[in-house]
Structure formats: C-alpha cells, structure tokens
Amino acid sequence: MEISLVTLKDARNIFAAAEKRAAEIGQPMNIAVVDSGGNLVAHERMDGAWIGSVDISINKAFTARAFNIATKDLADNSQPGQQFFGIHGSNHGRIMIFAGGIPLKKNGHVVGAVGVSGGSGEQDQTVAQAGAAAFSVDA
Amino acid sequence: MEISLVTLKDARNIFAAAEKRAAEIGQPMNIAVVDSGGNLVAHERMDGAWIGSVDISINKAFTARAFNIATKDLADNSQPGQQFFGIHGSNHGRIMIFAGGIPLKKNGHVVGAVGVSGGSGEQDQTVAQAGAAAFSVDA
Amino acid sequence: MEISLVTLKDARNIFAAAEKRAAEIGQPMNIAVVDSGGNLVAHERMDGAWIGSVDISINKAFTARAFNIATKDLADNSQPGQQFFGIHGSNHGRIMIFAGGIPLKKNGHVVGAVGVSGGSGEQDQTVAQAGAAAFSVDA
Amino acid sequence: MEISLVTLKDARNIFAAAEKRAAEIGQPMNIAVVDSGGNLVAHERMDGAWIGSVDISINKAFTARAFNIATKDLADNSQPGQQFFGIHGSNHGRIMIFAGGIPLKKNGHVVGAVGVSGGSGEQDQTVAQAGAAAFSVDA
Numbered sequence: 001m002e003i004s005l006v007t008l009k010d011a012r013n014i015f016a017a018a019e020k021r022a023a024e025i026g027q028p029m030n031i032a033v034v035d036s037g038g039n040l041v042a043h044e045r046m047d048g049a050w051i052g053s054v055d056i057s058i059n060k061a062f063t064a065r066a067f068n069i070a071t072k073d074l075a076d077n078s079q080p081g082q083q084f085f086g087i088h089g090s091n092h093g094r095i096m097i098f099a100g101g102i103p104l105k106k107n108g109h110v111v112g113a114v115g116v117s118g119g120s121g122e123q124d125q126t127v128a129q130a131g132a133a134a135f136s137v138d139a
Numbered sequence: 140m141e142i143s144l145v146t147l148k149d150a151r152n153i154f155a156a157a158e159k160r161a162a163e164i165g166q167p168m169n170i171a172v173v174d175s176g177g178n179l180v181a182h183e184r185m186d187g188a189w190i191g192s193v194d195i196s197i198n199k200a201f202t203a204r205a206f207n208i209a210t211k212d213l214a215d216n217s218q219p220g221q222q223f224f225g226i227h228g229s230n231h232g233r234i235m236i237f238a239g240g241i242p243l244k245k246n247g248h249v250v251g252a253v254g255v256s257g258g259s260g261e262q263d264q265t266v267a268q269a270g271a272a273a274f275s276v277d278a
Numbered sequence: 279m280e281i282s283l284v285t286l287k288d289a290r291n292i293f294a295a296a297e298k299r300a301a302e303i304g305q306p307m308n309i310a311v312v313d314s315g316g317n318l319v320a321h322e323r324m325d326g327a328w329i330g331s332v333d334i335s336i337n338k339a340f341t342a343r344a345f346n347i348a349t350k351d352l353a354d355n356s357q358p359g360q361q362f363f364g365i366h367g368s369n370h371g372r373i374m375i376f377a378g379g380i381p382l383k384k385n386g387h388v389v390g391a392v393g394v395s396g397g398s399g400e401q402d403q404t405v406a407q408a409g410a411a412a413f414s415v416d417a
Numbered sequence: 418m419e420i421s422l423v424t425l426k427d428a429r430n431i432f433a434a435a436e437k438r439a440a441e442i443g444q445p446m447n448i449a450v451v452d453s454g455g456n457l458v459a460h461e462r463m464d465g466a467w468i469g470s471v472d473i474s475i476n477k478a479f480t481a482r483a484f485n486i487a488t489k490d491l492a493d494n495s496q497p498g499q500q501f502f503g504i505h506g507s508n509h510g511r512i513m514i515f516a517g518g519i520p521l522k523k524n525g526h527v528v529g530a531v532g533v534s535g536g537s538g539e540q541d542q543t544v545a546q547a548g549a550a551a552f553s554v555d556a
Contacts, residue, residue, distance in 0.1 A: 007186050037315015038468055039190040043182045047146050051178040066469025080497045083538035086514035089505040091472045092370070190316055191344025194369045219358045227367040236364035260361035285464050317468040321460045325424050329456040 006035045006104060006112035010135060011042040014104075014114055017134030021127045022046060022118070029118035029127050030057035033104075036111045038065045046118070053117035059094045060101030060128075061115030066091065068110045071101035072125055100124030102132040145174045145243060145251035149274060150181040153243075153253055156273030160266045161185060161257070168257035168266050169196035172243075175250045177204045185257070192256035198233045199240030199254030199267075205230070207249045210240035211264055239263030241271040284313045284382060284390035288413060289320040292382075292392055295412030299405045300324060300396070307396035307405050308335035311382075314389045316343045324396070331395035337372045338379030338406075339393030344369065346388045349379035350403055378402030380410045423452045423521060423529035427552060428459040431521075431531055434551030438544045439463060439535070446535035446544050447474035450521075453528045455482045463535070470534035476511045477518030477545075478532030483508070485527040488518035489542055517541030519549045 011033040022029045028046035030053040035041050043058055045051075060071050067074060077084040078097040088095045099121035104112040114135070116128040150172040161168040167185035169192040174180050182197055184190075199210050206213060216223040217236040227234045238260040243251040253274070255267040289311040300307040306324035308331040313319050321336055323329075338349050345352060355362040356375040366373045377399035382390040392413070394406040428450040439446040445463035447470040452458050460475055462468075477488050484491060494501040495514040505512045516538040521529040531552070533545040 008183060011183075035315070037190065037313070037317055039184075039315055040182060040193045041184050043179060044147060044150075045178075045180050051176060054179045063469065067467050084515055085492070086495065086505045086512075087473070089510050090476060090513060091469055092510055095469065189345050191341065191369055191373065195365070198368060214363070217364065227364045232367055232370055234364075235368060237362055286461060289461075315468065317462075318460060318471045319462050321457060322425055322428075323456075323458050325426075329454060332457045 005106055006033060006041055006135075008042060013134050014131040015042070015044050018114070018116060018127050018131035019044075019046060021130035025119070025123055025126065027119040027123050027127075029116050029124070030054055031127070031131060032057040032061045032115045033131075034058075034061040034065050034113050034115070036065070038062045038113075041112070049118040056096055056117035057100070057115045059115065060096040060117060060124075061113040062091075062094050062101075063096045064101035064103045064113035064115065065110060066095070068103055070099075070103065071096050071115075072099035072121070075099065100128050102128045104132060104135045144245055145172060145180055145274075147181060152273050153270040154181070154183050157253070157255060157266050157270035158183075158185060160269035164258070164262055164265065166258040166262050166266075168255050168263070169193055170266070170270060171196040171200045171254045172270075173197075173200040173204050173252050173254070175204070177201045177252075180251070188257045195235060195256035196239070196254045199235040199256060199263075200252040201230075201233050201240075201254070202235045203240035203242045203252035203254065204249060205234070207242055209238075209242065210235050210254075211238035211260070214238065239267050241267045243271060243274045283384055284311060284319055284413075286320060291412050292409040293320070293322050296392070296394060296405050296409035297322075297324060299408035303397070303401055303404065305397040305401050305405075307394050307402070308332055309405070309409060310335040310339045310393045311409075312336075312339040312343050312391050312393070314343070316340045316391075319390070327396040334374060334395035335378070335393045337393065338374040338395060338402075339391045340369075340372050340379075341374045342379035342381045342391035342393065343388060344373070346381055348377075348381065349374050349393075350377035350399070353377065378406050380406045382410060382413045422523055423450060423458055423552075425459060427529075430551045431548040432459070432461050435531070435533060435544050435548035436461075436463060438547035442536070442540055442543065444536040444540050444544075446533050446541070447471055448544070448548060449474040449478045449532045450548075451475075451478040451482050451530050451532070453482070455479045455530075458529070466535045473513060473534035474517070474532045476532065477513040477534060477541075478530040479508075479511050479518075480513045481518035481520045481530035481532065482527060483512070485520055487516075487520065488513050488532075489516035489538070492516065517545050519545045521549060521552045
C-alpha cells in the first residue's frame with residue numbers, strides 16, 4: 001500500500017460536495033482530484049458536462065498542486081506583461097491559468113488539489129471551493 | 140444536456156463491481172469508463188494502485204471504444220508480423236494493445252468502454268470483465 | 279516545506295555511490311532520482327555521457343516508480359507476445375522497458391526510484407544497483 | 418569523452434552558489450544547467466520546491482542557450498504586439514519567456530545556461546544570477 005495523503009475516499013467526499021454545489025447553480029461539471037505528486041486520484045464528468053473540460057479539470061488540479069496556488073491567482077500573474085506570462089506553455093500543456101483549481105491542505109501542507117471545469121470561471125471556482133472545503137472538514 | 144448512453148451513475152456501478160473483484164484478488168487497480176465518443180466519463184485509482192496505470196486505464200478504455208474490440212483481442216493482431224503491428228504508434232500514444240479494455244454494449248451496440256490497469260494482464264482482464272458485466276446487468 | 283521521502287541529500291548520496299561504480303567500470307552515466315510522485319528530484323550527467331540518455335535516465339526512474347518494478351523486470355513482460363507488450367507506448371513516451379531503473383524503498387514501501395542510462399544494459403543496471411543500495415543504507 | 422565547456426563540476430559550483438542565494442531569500446528552487454548543445458548537464462530540486470518548476474527550470478536554461486539571451490530579456494520581445502510574440506509555441510513547448518534563465522559565457526562565447534524556477538520572477542532571477550556568477554568566477 002502506498003502512502004497517500006489524499007485517498008479515494010477523500011476524492012469521493014470532494015466529488016459529493018462539488019456536485020451538490022454544481023447542482024445548486026445548475027451547471028454540470030468535470031471534477032478531478034490529484035495527490036501530492038500531481039497524479040490523478042479520481043475524475044468525474046457529470047452527465048451533460050463538456051467533454052473538452054475533462055482535460056482542463058485534470059490539469060487545473062495538476063497546476064494547483066504543481067505551484068501550490070489557486071489557478072485563479074496564477075491567472076493574475078500570467079497575463080501579458082506580468083511575471084509569469086508564458087507559463088501556460090510549460091509542462092507539456094498541463095498548466096491551466098484560469099479559475100477552478102484549488103490546492104488541498106492538511107496541517108498547513110499542500111497534499112493535493114481539486115480541479116473543476118464546465119462553466120464560467122466564476123462557476124468553476126465556486127464548485128472547486130465547495131469541493132476543497134469538504135476535504136478540510138474531513139481532515 | 141448531452142445525450143449519453145453511459146452515465147456517471149453507470150460508471151459508478153461499474154466501479155463498484157470492478158473494485159469488488161479487485162479486492163477479491165487483492166490487487167488495487169485504476170479503473171476508467173469512457174462514453175460512445177471515447178471521452179472519459181470517470182476514473183478512479185484505488186489506494187495503492189500504480190500511478191503509471193492512470194494513463195493506461197484511461198487509454199485502454201479509449202482503445203476498446205475506438206475499435207469496438209477488447210484490447211486483449213487487439214493484442215493478438217498487433218504483434219510483430221501481424222496485420223495491425225504498429226497500431227500502438229497511432230492516435231498520439233492512446234492505443235493500448237494488451238488486456239484490460241472491454242467495450243460496453245447496449246442492445247448490441249458499443250456505447251462506451253471500461254479500462255483497467257494495475258496488475259498482470261490476467262488480473263486487469265478479470266476486473267474489467269466484472270466491471271463490464273455490471274453495465275450489462277444494469278442496462 | 280513539502281513532505282518528501284526522497285530528499286535532495288538522498289539524491290546526492292545516490293549519485294555519489296552510482297558515480298563511484300560508473301568510474302569503476304569506466305563508463306560515464308546519466309543518473310536521475312525521482313520521488314514518490316514520480317517527479318524529478320535531481321539529475322546528473324557525468325562528463326562525456328550520452329546526451330540521448332538524459333531523457334532515458336529520467337524516464338527509467340519514472341517507470342520504476344510508476345509501476346513499483348525494476349525496468350529490467352518490466353522488460354521481460356514487455357516483449358512481443360508477452361502480457362505488457364505495447365506498454366512503452368503509454369504515458370506519453372515516458373515508459374522505459376530496459377534495464378537501469380530501480381525502485382527506492384523505505385520500510386517496505388516504494389518512495390521513489392533511481393534511473394541510469396549511458397552504457398550497456400548490464401552497465402546501467404550495476405550502476406543503478408549501486409545507487410539504490412546507498413539509499414537503503416542511508417534509510 | 419565529449420568536449421564540453423560546462424562540466425558536471427561547473428554545474429555543482431553553480432548549484433552551490435544558487436542554493437546559497439535561494440536560502441538567503443528563503444525560497445526553495447529548481448535549478449538546471451545545460452551545455453552548449455542545450456542539453457541538460459544537471460538539475461536539482463531543493464526540498465519543498467514546486468514540482469511544476471522542474472520542467473520550467475530545465476527549459477529556461479534551454480531557452481537561454483537556444484537564443485543566447487536571458488529569458489527576462491526575451492520576455493520583453495515576446496509580449497503581444499512585439500516582434501517575437503508566439504515564440505513560446507515553438508520548440509515543442511521548451512521556450513520559456515519569463516525571468517530565470519541566463520546564458521553562461523566563457524571568453525565572450527555562450528557555452529551553456531542556467532535556469533531557475535520556484536518563486537517570483539524577481540526571486541528566480543536573483544538566484545539564477547548568483548549561479549551564473551559562480552561560473553564566471555570559476556572560468
């Protein structure tokens with residue numbers, strides 16, 4: 001058995017909370033959870049959610065763990081003229097620089113991340129926040 | 140809302156049956172389900188399963204739907220000297236030519252696929268079969 | 279600070295032991311160490327070692343962690359007609375199926391891997407073994 | 418034995434100076450050194466540094482050698498409306514257009530480069546400068 005600080009059970013709790021929020025706002029979503037190594041723990045595409053968002057949700061989660069930052073905040077630094085403009089060309093296309101990816105923390109350490117894609121930036125963000133909050137409560 | 144013949148609920152039923160079988164044989168697995176478009180519906184990595192099998196499980200499912208064939212059977216035709224040798228170099232690395240990917244059928248039509256990776260070829264196959272059987276029963 | 283079971287100091291110890299062995303057999307090598315997530319901790323190319331082996335050493339280490347197996351053993355199962363033939367086409371070209379990648383263990387758990395490339399399979403393997411042994415002693 | 422103007426010993430000197438500077442500013446970094454062919458000589462990820470910066474540090478070094486320019490200066494020419502806008506889409510994702518990559522010179526010729534990633538643009542730049550300075554002194 002591997003040592004993992006984000007289990008499949010954790011991912012399911014995150015999915016349940018995120019899907020509840022997605023239902024509230026009436027927008028089906030792709031939701032992904034990665035562990036501390038940035039590797040996928042689990043992914044779910046809600047019925048009717050965009051197929052182009054499979055990749056985006058997984059990579060928002062990867063990005064949030066890769067730099068220990070919410071992708072929404074990375075976005076601010078990755079615009080033309082800003083200090084990280086061009087970062088979206090690194091890591092073989094896995095860096096997502098818009099809202100929806102949020103690190104998961106345990107005892108102050110980032111141990112994984114959740115990524116959500118399927119609606120507007122604001123919608124993705126609120127669903128990701130709901131998912132991340134479920135992990136904190138659970139921890 | 141998209142019309143999809145493999146729902147998230149279907150994927151969860153497949154996961155439950157596949158994980159039961161994986162537990163029986165004592166080997167944690169990655170399990171993936173794709174829809175009729177070959178696009179990911181959901182993926183789960185059981186705790187302790189190989190991280191290198193995330194990609195493989197997803198792509199075994201893709202392959203099984205892409206050619207409407209069990210990857211175990213595609214394997215026979217993809218050996219050196221056989222008619223499809225070299226096919227694993229197509230589709231940008233998404234074609235898996237070993238056991239563990241099985242098409243999902245509804246009324247005789249392939250509507251998706253399940254892919255399993257995490258053990259020997261024989262172990263992957265038996266877990267994928269358990270998952271696929273749950274879909275048929277459910278349908 | 280991240281929790282990591284393979285530190286930079288560990289990597290340097292592995293490098294020292296591996297380079298000593300490489301010097302003994304008179305073959306300069308590329309040596310790479312990855313952590314439990316398969317992510318690179320450190321890489322060194324000894325003076326005169328092949329540039330084509332940069333990628334190979336890093337990916338042998340990735341492979342050994344991705345499947346918790348020595349790449350030498352994976353090789354046996356990845357030949358034409360064997361159960362994993364075609365696995366080298368997965369994971370976006372990161373799977374190396376020849377000798378030189380060895381998992382690093384702590385308390386019976388795989389927590390990373392070392393990858394060596396720069397000579398014959400036998401040479402790569404003996405240098406990787408020397409590196410892995412230094413980690414075990416240190417642990 | 419290859420003729421290389423950036424040896425592994427050079428890389429270690431660069432690492433030592435760069436890590437000293439990184440410790441001073443309290444930010445763990447990824448540091449990479451490439452030779453005149455743009456090929457990796459060595460890479461180190463300091464404990465706790467971002468895993469997403471492995472790729473970026475290596476490719477900042479590649480970029481600085483590929484165009485014999487500091488990536489910070491390339492950035493100015495790669496913004497929307499500027500003469501090199503879009504260059505980050507070339508070379509299969511290996512071109513980094515933000516601060517942290519600096520050419521290494523010997524007798525006025527570029528013979529390699531150092532790349533640093535793990536903090537703000539300003540932090541990456543000061544650590545890369547410390548590393549590059551160690552090479553000049555050493556030469």
